[in-house]
Amino acid sequence: MCLSTVYKNTKEPAAMVMKNVVSIECREGVVILTDLMDHQVEIPGVLGYANLVDGYVIVNTD
């Protein structure tokens, strides 16, 4: 599987949260992203959409 770029709510550059995401964990209302360098970002929200062909993911926070 390819690396993904994660956006918040909409696939726009300004809404990008993290690039080169290797794993996504959803736990109790929080989406935890980990990138290739093992940095982590936590976003309160839910997984909205994942396009595994184009390598992007939308996290819904609304």
Place this chain on the structure above:
Amino acid sequence: MHLPNDSTGGAHSHAHSHSHTHEHSHDGHTHSHAHDHTHSHDHDHPHDHDHLHGHDHAHDHSHDCAHGCDHCHTPCEHTPMEELVALMKYMVGHNAAHARELAELAEQLEKAGSHVAYEQVMAAVSDFEKGNLRLSAVLASLDVK
């Protein structure tokens, strides 16, 4: 790692820094590592259990990289070159995986009776592997530890 906190009353603002260890898994293996982070936010929490943040902003976390990130200058502060090399390493491995998948696809084409397609796909796999070999050589020449 933060775990749930649904508290709604007694909100206050403060900054805090703490270190904790958590276990998680990726790429088929589980490991644990500690990480520190500092943040300021409004909410109440008893601090006697792990919790998730109940507010709408992202938190960055840096890790101690005790799980094999042995090229760090300081914990999880990577130079652009280190990040590029990490990305390139990933790409080389990823390309190799795709080459294997294509070879499997070729075998399925042969089993399905299309020997010409099999040969063409295998020729493409060979070209693909040559390109990946060139990338590997570039990666080796970068020599970033």
